[in-house]
Amino acid sequence: MDKPVPPGLGGNFREQWAVQRRVIGALLMREMLTRYGRQNIGFLWLFIEPTIVTLLVAGIWTARGLNQFSGIPIVAFAITGYSAIQLWRNMSRRCINAIEPNQALLQHRPVKMLDIYLARMFLEIAGTTTSFVVLSVVFSLFSEQISPPEDILKVAFAWFLLAWFSMGLSITLGALSELSSLVEKFWPPAIYILYPLSGAMFLVSGLPHGMHEIVLYIPLVHANEMLRDGFFGSHFVAQYDLSYLIAWCMGLSIIGLGISRLTVEHRLS
Template sequence: MYKSLMDSLRIQRRVIWALMMREVITRFGRENLGVLWLIAEPMMFTLGVTALWTSAGMNHGSSLPIVAFAITGYSSVLLWRNAVNRCNSGIQSNASLLYHRNVRVIDVFVTRVSLEMAGATASFIILATFFSAIGWIAPPEDPLLVVAGWLMLAWFGAALAMVIGAGTAYSEIVDRLWHPASYLLFPLSGAAFMVDWLPASLQKVVLILPMVHGVELVREGYFGATVRTHHDMAYMATINLVLTLLGLFLVRDAGKRVGSR
């Protein structure tokens, strides 16, 4: 039984690796920066927002450094949003591969989520390290809290990616609805504000969104006692768990639907 399990894991590893290589070559090619675009894209977006905020003198009515505020906010959003966006078209663009015996829908999603999250994480680390080295921002007050918040956001992104990605196997309406929904969620995600800056009535509304709790925890770890944060990790973990279970169920059923076509 142990040997059979190890054989299955080796096959799974080869499948995931092959899908990653195919995804990287298809998206980025073999020339210019190649796979480095996976890191460069989120870095360029975050730097663009940071430059705009800095040039406009937008400090959001607080003493927080704009650069650190933008990096912690927009990097966190890109972590979960990019993963969902890539899985949204995962089944359609890999439909031919799903007829291979060892390739499953879950493999496609794991591949895409892993690549997007690796790129967003590397972008965040590089930007934070660089700006800390040149003295523009201070290092995080509590790196463990930053990591905890980051992992919770990654879990949320992976779970939501499975739900949305598998949902496209049922109807293309899911794909059409997600795009406007992602734009609406972006300004509500906590990237551009702290919950404490909002009126009490609005705080209760935005805290319904689980990703806001994760961003608040990241910023608590980064800025420490200089900010007052509002988060409930038990609530976020519960939502993440529900999304994960729903996502796994939908992924399994989506695989059956694809295989029966």
């Protein structure tokens, strides 16, 4: 007589998917309680924090009169740019060295290393997306400085691709950090280098012509250009290659999952 298969280690796809959902859901709740606790505003800080930071950036840019140099709505420029920064920055930072403090959870057979990464990334996506949507809606309704998105489907698809890229990047960095401690030291300064190069603070059409081909090698620039094209594309000429961005998303996802598998084998050896 065959022995029963432990939960999460066999069964059909539907059973496996049910176990996966429960595991990630439990990890999400644990992460929220660990990070934000039950006191004061608790998990509300998940999207209040990025909202406050984005508002400060938009306020500073407006106070400096940057909106006087072009017809581009500066508040929309700040919201789209800094929200995008927070997405890939926070997700990557949360995945680096994420396994060490959660190593005891891996003693439970249904819990995998990837589940820990997914729980942390979903939490960041939820907070940043909520902040992005709330800011866009509030300013569109109660402020003359920003109009509703010109193409909301393009905005949603660009945000999805940005989240996908950020997930692939975060899994790759998280898995690499388990193999080498240099990742933890290398990535923080790399973030500050990527800030001005990611397209969050400029439009490709506003750069000198010789810089166009150079910055378009950076996939984040394509995501930001597409996001702003959906928001206020009539105010500028967007330059992005959708196939190039999707290729990067797929490539990072495959590389990240491959390195994660190597990391598991390294831990077991």
